[in-house]
Amino acid sequence: MRRERLYLxxxxxxxxxxxxxLDEADIQRFQEDEMLRSAVLHKLxxxxxxxxxxxxxxxxxxSGIPWPDIIGFRNIVVHxxxxxxxNLIWVTATDEVPDLRQRIFxxxxxxxxxx
Numbered sequence: 001m002r003r004e005r006l007y008l009x010x011x012x013x014x015x016x017x018x019x020x021x022l023d024e025a026d027i028q029r030f031q032e033d034e035m036l037r038s039a040v041l042h043k044l045x046x047x048x049x050x051x052x053x054x055x056x057x058x059x060x061x062x063s064g065i066p067w068p069d070i071i072g073f074r075n076i077v078v079h080x081x082x083x084x085x086x087n088l089i090w091v092t093a094t095d096e097v098p099d100l101r102q103r104i105f106x107x108x109x110x111x112x113x114x115x
Contacts (some may be wrong), residue, residue, distance in 0.1 A: 015101035048074020
């Protein structure tokens, strides 16, 4: 279970980085700033890679989290980089990642309840 916790921590850290990167950004700045887009995209890839490395039985046990979507998103971004839809990346980073972070945080708390 230690390994799973590390991958979950990677997801939390990547989500926190995305939030920090986008703290005062709007969609226009995001679309105009190649470095910002690259940083966010990299962290989204980290999230997908960490999810993919979780054992299948773990993902099945916690199937309320859309693991296949997270992993599939990473695969699309990595293998079809030149066709990336930056509006979709923006929505993912600003709407879906904060929700995912909350869900992963709750999962970590479930695995390691505070005494």
